[in-house]
Amino acid sequence: MNDPDNEAEQALKELDADETAKGERIDQWLAARLQPDLSRSRIQALMREGAVHLNGQPATEPKRKLVPGDRIVITMPEPAPAEPVGEDIPLDILFEDDDLIVINKPAGLVVHPGAGNWTGTLVNAMIHHCGASLSGIGGVRRPGIVHRLDKDTSGVLVVAKNDLAHRVLSEAFADHGRTGDLERAYDALVWGSPARVAGTVDAPLGRSGTDRTRQAVVPETREDARHAVTHFTVLERFGQKEDATAMAALVECRLETGRTHQIRVHMAHIGHPLIGDQDYGRAFFTKANKLGDTLGPVVRMFPRQALHARLLAFSHPVTGEPMRFEAPHPQDLAELLEGFRRWSPNGKT
Known part of the structure; x- marks a missing residue:
């Protein structure tokens, strides 16, 4: 039988900043202590959602610097619905190999399942299309979304099929082409x-x-x-x-x-x-x-x-090979x- 009190404790993560936190960004310091349970990007998302409190106040700015003695409380949200399932949704594929897939997304297609759109998304389509060729992102057999287009924006979008491709492409998009070939x-x-x-x-x-x-x-x-x-x-x-x-x-x-x-x-x-x-x-x-x-x-x-x-x-x-895609x-x-x-x-x- 589940212990309700234990479940309540698991819903909160409480940390006290020590001397190692002095001058550190809150998202970086938390990520260093909470990985692999929470990545830096996941912590930033929780901050935007108001789930992170610093000294009793919402902490929404990842760049906020810490001082020793700061009290940080993370309220973990309810578990998300079950993992998305594959759906036979047509895809306009521009390129595909073992590491990634590039598509021409039509207007009206939501990229990732979320509130009001748990089915019929690009992720559902990718799971169906790729099948066993998805080696897993974070240990789960699902596509790696490294950038998004709004539901009603059309055009070229790349999705990773394994952890390595997901990490490298995510870093490239985070850098926005300042030091790489992203365009x-x-x-x-x-x-x-x-x-x-x-x-x-x-x-x-x-x-x-x-x-x-x-x-x-x-x-x-x-x-x-x-x-x-x-x-x-x-x-x-x-x-x-x-x-x-x-x-x-x-x-x-x-x-x-x-x-x-x-x-x-x-x-x-x-x-x-x-x-x-x-x-x-x-x-x-x-x-x-x-x-x-x-x-x-x-x-x-x-x-x-x-x-x-x-x-x-x-x-x-x-491979490092330059890749370039255009969609009419x-x-x-x-x-x-x-x-x-x-x-x-x-x-x-």
Whole structure:
């Protein structure tokens, strides 16, 4: 018979910082003491969820430095539902070997099981497709997710099939290509157009104060502020005027960091939210009324943010071989772009 009191004790992890903690980041110090039970990334996730308390207060910033005597309490969440099961979901596979698989993810496909989406995800599809070729991530036969695309963002995504590939690729994505060969390019169709052909948005992101499911640009002094940098290049302008303003533009975005909803929030921050973005561009929806009877209804009915992960390049985690993959625009985005080109035949920048 299970002992309820013992189970309650197991739900908490309590630690007192000693002299070794002086000046150490809280996530690093905890990871060094709690591995293999809790990895650093898992600790960071628990902090974001409010499950880590420092001296009785929520500790949400992994960079927080410790001092001897600090009291840390981790409240472990209830066990997650059973491991995902394989499901026969079609995959557009760009490349596959014993270590990894690269797919062209369609819009509408959730990457990982979670609240409200325990089935029908990319992970379920991968378990079915890969079968015994998955040697296991952390001792469990499941695919290793090293980066994600929003449910309604399409494009290139790589998934690890074993622990080694998962570790090497995770390190590459955490580094964001600063010291390696990682390269990511996204195509975004936005309202209006930046005045300059190329530029950079350097603005920290954190949880929105009005909706916890959304991100927002926040002051860098805020405890949960996370450094975020997006580089953009205008590829086409539609409905361009003499002052270089336009009704819409196709913009290539390259990430220097990889935060949740980064491109969507950054483009909205500079006044050019993505067409179709229900979360960050709703105030611009009436602009479709200026597009006429042919294009206007198409834009109003576009069911998702117009964002596509077109390019992904990286070094193979085992062989070191350079790998580069591009996915053409999916049909819905291609038709939307063609509609803008017909509406504005001189749309090239």
